[in-house]
Amino acid sequence: MKNIFSKEDSNDFINRINQLNYDSKAVWGKMSVDQMLAHCNVTYEMVYDDIHPKPNGFIKFILKVLVKSSVVNDNPYPRNSKTAQQFLIKGNRNFETEKTRLIGYINRTQELGENYFEGKESHSFGRLTAKEWNNMFAKHLDHHLSQFGV
Template identity: 50%
Template sequence: MKNIFTKEITEEVVARIEDLTSQTQPIWGKMSVAQMLAYCCVTYEMVYTDKHPRPNAFVRFLMKTLIKNIVTSEKAYVKNGRTAKQFVITDSKNFET
């Protein structure tokens, strides 16, 4: 897995994002490019806004003990894996926005 914290990889990711258009076809999954960008923004919305409710203490404990190691490990995510409901983007999004 590539290290996003190196300059070269960061530049590669930024270049890929800048190449996106409203007509870009998905490579992995079924979301449109606009839905995928909305999906990527959910983490920031969780940190910087009150758009998504914070998990209660029990759920935070479960996330810390069970899920954190899976999410932060170097093992690649499995295709069609389950995701938290906050990250499920089903409505259409405007790419330009």
């Protein structure tokens, strides 16, 4: 598993993102490249921006019990797996804007580092370790960059 808190690994993700262009095609799945970038930004929006409603207590409990382990473990996501409603991107997005936002989020996360994320509250899963945050960020990025062949 790549370490999103490592400058080298973060730069590797950024280099892969920079290989994309506005007409890159997915190897699998239905998203366009601009939608994929916007989709990847949602994870970071939930950390840095207050634009997504937090789940109520019951839903958060269900997410912690049924979903959390598959999101924060070391196992890669399977192709075409289901995603939460707030991660569904409808319509076209500006490729350059979404790409710039994602690179900015990756850099910000790397600069804040592991200590910032150790025990930090997740939007959906409660407190996570830095390792769980890393797994969530890194495997999501790897999954979707692989989806687009980079």
